[in-house]
Amino acid sequence: MxxxxxxxxxxxLALGLTACGSGSDSGGSGGGEDALVVGATAVPAGEVLTYIKDNLAEKAGLNLEIKEFTDYVLPNTALQEGTLDANLYQNQPFLDEFNKSKGTNLVPVVKAYLPxxxxxxxxxxxxxxxxxxxxxxxxxxxxxxxxxxxxxxxxxxxxxxxxxxxxxxxxxxxxxxxxxxxxxxxxxxxxxxxxxxxxxxxxxxxxxxxxxxxxxxxxxxxSAKDNPYANLLAVKKGDEDDPRVEKLAKLLVSSDVKKFIEDKYKGSVLPVTSG
Structure with a gap:
């Protein structure tokens, strides 16, 4: 019950100040100078990004590369250091606390889903x-x-x-x-x-x-009601207007991604249709 x-x-949704883990390529074949390299935990972020890469990115003119991580610290560390262009796995309270404790300057772009x-x-x-x-x-x-x-x-x-x-x-x-x-x-x-x-x-x-x-x-x-903890796409401050980031942000709240989340997770993850 x-x-x-x-x-x-x-x-x-989470702050891993002491967790350890490692990143790995997942679903990413984009590569090249124009690739948007996005860090994510495997589920659901990695699966959502892989769906976008396989089904939506090419039509949108987005070259997407995904790197998966097993903890909650390295995706933000890599983003701050420039190894990643963006990441998807955290919520706003997590991001705020990370910036405060680590001295980073990461900012949200759009909310994607609620886990x-x-x-x-x-x-x-x-x-x-x-x-x-x-x-x-x-x-x-x-x-x-x-x-x-x-x-x-x-x-x-x-x-x-x-x-x-x-x-x-x-x-x-x-x-x-x-x-x-x-x-x-x-x-x-x-x-x-x-x-x-x-x-x-x-x-x-x-x-x-x-x-x-x-x-x-x-x-x-x-419950999803009044729950402020949707996971969001984040970038280093100053990169919010990167055209590649804007393309991914638009795809994350598209009707196609909403349907994918609803069909795949059947209520275990809830889509967000606006930022």
Missing amino acids: RKLVIPAAALA PMGVYAKKIGDISELADGATVAVPNETTNEGRALKLLAAEGLITLEDGAGANASPADITANPRHLTFKELEPAQLPRSLDDVDAAVINNNYAQDAGLSPTEDAILLE
Whole structure:
């Protein structure tokens, strides 16, 4: 069984300050001086970009090269350093926190889709079955952890201190009626933790990478209503008007991409049709 809730206040899709990973070419044959090199996590960003590359880019006059990453830090580092021209995998709170903590100057171009965060478990089928004293794994990243805790707070499992923002941590919990214990793990490790914990709050891309369906397997899932955490196309400040970037931005919110997202993900990822 699955329950939808509206996320409370500012949540953030993720900030990997300590995660490690590597980039690899994926779906990219464009190359050359005119290629727009875009970094992305594999799911759903890489799949959306691959659809655009294979079906829409040539007609739009866009030479697209995709580089996939396995963490949340390197795509922004590479973008700042100029190895990438753009990236697609993060939301606005994530981007804001990254710029603040790393001294980067990355900016959003357009929102593309919403990947809702969810709570997953192997031992129970509904969030109401979470036992007293249960262990819940959460992301160990600043904004990701805050988003996870706010999802639990929206369900009434915990209460957070008034004013706890996107960077909320277990220290901000003022009431914990079920005496939950929180285990902080790197986001990519969360799906593998399900055998060892009672539940885990997992980012959408890592859930899908692990074969989990947010709409079918999550016992608690963010609602799209009033949810500000759509993933966005980002570039280094000053590159917003690059014609190649403008072409990709237009394709990301096109009716073709909207239909692809709806058909492929069936509610596990939600399209955004305007920036």
